Amino acid sequence: MTIELIWGAVIIYLIVGLGVAVLSRGKTTNGAGVDMSGYFLGNRQMNGFVSALSYSATTYSAFMMVGLAGLTYAGGVGAFGFEIVYFAGVSLVAIFGPKFWAVGKRFGFVTPSEMLGHRYADNKVAVVTAAASCLFLIPYAAVQLAGVGYLLAGMSGGAISFTTGVVVATLLAILFSYIAGIRSVMWTDSLQALFMIIASTLVALLVVHSLGGFAALFDTLATQHPASLSVPGPGLFSFTTFLGLTIPWFFFSLSNPQVSQRLFMPASLKAMRQMLIGFLIFGFIYTVVSVLWGFSALVAFPDLAKSDLATPTLLASEHVPPVLGVIVMVGILAAAVSTIDSIMLTLSSMLSRDVYANVATGASEAKQLKVGKWVLPIIAILAFLFAELQLSLIAVLSVAASTGLVVIVPAIIGAFYWKRGTAAGALTSIVVGGLVVIALYLSGVKPLGLPAGIWALPVSVVLFVAVSLMTRPNRESAREFMLTAGTAQTD
Amino acid sequence: MSARRWIWGVWILVLSCYVVPYALLGQVQAWYGAFLFWCVIGVLVIVANIMITRTFSSDDAPEASTRDDELHDHREQ
Numbered sequence: 272m273t274i275e276l277i278w279g280a281v282i283i284y285l286i287v288g289l290g291v292a293v294l295s296r297g298k299t300t301n302g303a304g305v306d307m308s309g310y311f312l313g314n315r316q317m318n319g320f321v322s323a324l325s326y327s328a329t330t331y332s333a334f335m336m337v338g339l340a341g342l343t344y345a346g347g348v349g350a351f352g353f354e355i356v357y358f359a360g361v362s363l364v365a366i367f368g369p370k371f372w373a374v375g376k377r378f379g380f381v382t383p384s385e386m387l388g389h390r391y392a393d394n395k396v397a398v399v400t401a402a403a404s405c406l407f408l409i410p411y412a413a414v415q416l417a418g419v420g421y422l423l424a425g426m427s428g429g430a431i432s433f434t435t436g437v438v439v440a441t442l443l444a445i446l447f448s449y450i451a452g453i454r455s456v457m458w459t460d461s462l463q464a465l466f467m468i469i470a471s472t473l474v475a476l477l478v479v480h481s482l483g484g485f486a487a488l489f490d491t492l493a494t495q496h497p498a499s500l501s502v503p504g505p506g507l508f509s510f511t512t513f514l515g516l517t518i519p520w521f522f523f524s525l526s527n528p529q530v531s532q533r534l535f536m537p538a539s540l541k542a543m544r545q546m547l548i549g550f551l552i553f554g555f556i557y558t559v560v561s562v563l564w565g566f567s568a569l570v571a572f573p574d575l576a577k578s579d580l581a582t583p584t585l586l587a588s589e590h591v592p593p594v595l596g597v598i599v600m601v602g603i604l605a606a607a608v609s610t611i612d613s614i615m616l617t618l619s620s621m622l623s624r625d626v627y628a629n630v631a632t633g634a635s636e637a638k639q640l641k642v643g644k645w646v647l648p649i650i651a652i653l654a655f656l657f658a659e660l661q662l663s664l665i666a667v668l669s670v671a672a673s674t675g676l677v678v679i680v681p682a683i684i685g686a687f688y689w690k691r692g693t694a695a696g697a698l699t700s701i702v703v704g705g706l707v708v709i710a711l712y713l714s715g716v717k718p719l720g721l722p723a724g725i726w727a728l729p730v731s732v733v734l735f736v737a738v739s740l741m742t743r744p745n746r747e748s749a750r751e752f753m754l755t756a757g758t759a760q761t762d
Numbered sequence: 763m764s765a766r767r768w769i770w771g772v773w774i775l776v777l778s779c780y781v782v783p784y785a786l787l788g789q790v791q792a793w794y795g796a797f798l799f800w801c802v803i804g805v806l807v808i809v810a811n812i813m814i815t816r817t818f819s820s821d822d823a824p825e826a827s828t829r830d831d832e833l834h835d836h837r838e839q
Contacts, residue, residue: 348783348796355800356779359807362772365814489793497791502783510784521776540818547815551808559801 273593274430277423280597281439284604288443288459292450295458300451306636307381310452311620311643315376317457317536319545325460326533326546327553328467328609330523333418335561336471336603337582342507343565345578347499349508351562353516358554360521364534364547367525370687370756371534372543377755382617383531383683384625390686390752392745393694394629396701400679401621403705404528407675409650410668412614413657415607416440420658422607425583426600434659440608441655445648448612453536456612463605468557470602474591475560478567481590488563491570499569515724519673522728525683526676529610529617611654619646664713671712674727678704681728681735687758689739690749696739704731768813775803775810 299305299314308314342350371386380386384404388397416437423436447459482488489500498504502513524530537543567590568581575584582603586596623643628634634642657665668675681700685692707730710716711723718726753759783796790796 348800351797352779352783352800355804355807356776358804359772359776359779362769362807362811362814365811366769369818485793489797493792500791500793501788501796503788510780513780513784517780539820540815541820544815544818548808548812551811555804555808558804 274427276593276597277427277431277600280601281423281604284601285443288462289446289450291458291462292447292455295454296451297454300454305640307620307624307640307643308379310640311381311616312532312536313453313457315536316538317453317542318538319542320549321457321461322533322537322542322546323549323553324464325457325609325613326530326550327557328460328464328606329456329529329533329613330550330610331467331554331557331606332415332610333422333603333607335557336467336564336599336606337418337422337579339558339561340565340568340582340585341578341580343499343562344569344575344581345505346507347496347501347504348562349502349504349513350565351558352502353508353513353520354558354562356517357520357523358551358558361524361547361551361554363522363524364543367683367687368534368543368547369540370758371531372537372540373757374752374755375535378752380535381532381624382621383528384621387679387682387686387697388625388629390748391682391692391694391697392748393698394625396682396694396697397625398629399698399701400682401618401625403679403701404621404676405618405650406705407668407672408527408529408614408618409654410657410665411672412444412611412650412654413665414669415611416444416654416658417661419604419607422583422600422603426586426596437655437658440604440611441651441658443604443608444612444615445651447608448616449644449647453616456609456616460609460613463609464553467602467606467609468553468560470595470599471560471564472556474586474595474599475563475567477595478571478585478590479563482567482570488566488570492566495573496569499566511721511725515722517724518728519677519724522677522680523673526673526680528621529613531683532617532620615647615650615654618650619643622646622650667712668709671708671723674712674724675705675708677727678708678731681732685735685739687753687756690746690753690759691739691744692735692749693739693742693744695742696735696737699738700731700735703734763813765814765817768810772807772810772814775806779803 299309339350339354374386378389384397384400387400388394419440420433420436423431424433448456479485479488492499503509537546564585565581568585572584575581586599620643623639623646627642628639678701682697708723708727750759782799787795787799
């Protein structure tokens with residue numbers, strides 16, 4: 272693959288993406304009276320189709336086509352099961368979506384952390400939730416940036432340096448999120464989502480065809496790698512590992528603010544339904560395609576030194592024409608950028624709304640928005656520096672991200688369903704639960720032989736319930752909130 | 763079937779994602795084993811979500827607005 276071809280593809284992607292971002296500007300995000308809800312939520316008027324594509328592009332990062340294919344290569348069909356459990360977890364949107372939407376509209380919430388602070392009648396809950404989200408998601412974004420660096424460096428044979436790749440991804444993410452806030456994120460996401468699904472499906476079909484078709488692919492797997500078609504399979508997906516991976520990911524749609532914030536945005540519940548069903552159809556196809564990539568690589572190149580090489584090796588092989596290879600490379604770049612820009616936008620809204628506005632009490636919407644726009648590039652630069660430094664702590668925090676964020680889930684579910692839940696309970700479960708997760712990952716300790724992914728949720732549930740029962744709830748704010756959400760009855 | 767029942771259906775699907783492949787399909791090393799099973803689960807999850815959300819309308823959530831009104835009434839009292 273020539274360097275001209277790679278740069279040409281990246282530049283076309285940049286120009287088209289920027290064009291879409293500029294076209295997405297509107298009165299709600301760039302007009303005279305734009306406020307926090309306008310810039311960060313599209314004035315709660317997003318339509319279903321764009322929301323579905325954007326939700327898909329935000330959820331699915333470069334992990335799918337590189338990481339999941341690699342996991343399938345190394346661990347077999349268990350990787351597919353892991354993704355399907357996550358996929359089933361998105362059903363939580365059907366349950367909690369209308370509740371988020373109703374309280375967001377009624378109380379004017381911009382961020383999920385603001386919602387928790389209001390529900391538990393304590394701003395500290397909002398501050399701590401925002402801080403925990405930054406702690407885990409900035410390293411996660413950094414690792415995504417580093418992934419783009421490796422991708423471009425690897426595919427160009429080193430002609431494009433790692434740093435150049437990281438700079439390109441950082442700039443794209445800043446531009447796509449800054450130009451029109453959530454509108455430019457959503458519109459560029461939509462374009463990128465279409466690109467991701469078309470390119471990856473095309474390559475999967477082509478590769479499977481060149482390997483003799485689906486029947487031949489699975490026949491070869493059954494005869495030469497039979498363990499890859501069952502669990503625990505080659506050994507990677509023991510039952511405890513599977514549990515440890517799937518439990519945190521099952522709650523992803525609630526625990527990760529870059530997706531839960533989306534529940535405030537649809538123009539109507541019908542739009543939310545379109546977002547959910549559209550995402551599920553996209554996600555199912557994308558998951559099957561990524562798994563087929565991994566299986567194809569296993570059949571075509573059974574002796575790779577590292578499973579992460581499955582996708583790059585497949586793309587560089589004779590099974591994929593160079594032009595299609597570079598298109599998929601842009602697809603992977605798009606997958607990473609569309610996740611990073613959403614994370615950055617959400618984190619900047621949380622820092623301005625939940626941290627700045629609580630410190631500088633009485634800060635106007637305009638002032639909060641100004642701070643949010645300043646924070647956006649700062650988060651990007653922070654993620655860039657983390658990606659460049661490649662610190663081991665950052666890698667640990669990134670891996671711990673899904674597990675670390677699951678400690679927020681008891682406070683979210685409790686907000687809607689348990690009127691006895693208190694601010695102290697929410698704070699303890701998030702702070703102590705988060706510290707326990709970090710300690711387990713850093714030390715590598717597995718109490719009772721179980722990984723951190725299994726411990727995080729029960730530990731935070733016990734803390735939330737126990738501390739709540741020992742402290743006094745704010746019944747009035749709980750009642751008002753739950754009545755609006757439809758989870759409480761009038762007296 | 764009500765939305766509530768479909769939600770229970772999703773929980774059963776999730777549980778079966780763990781039980782069936784590990785307990786029943788461990789020895790089936792072919793495409794019609796765990797791979798097909800999880801494919802079917804994926805499709806059923808989509809169907810369940812279509813059914814759970816079929817009352818979502820283009821108007822403001824009637825349920826939420828009703829409760830809103832109730833809340834205002836309550837406050838006025």
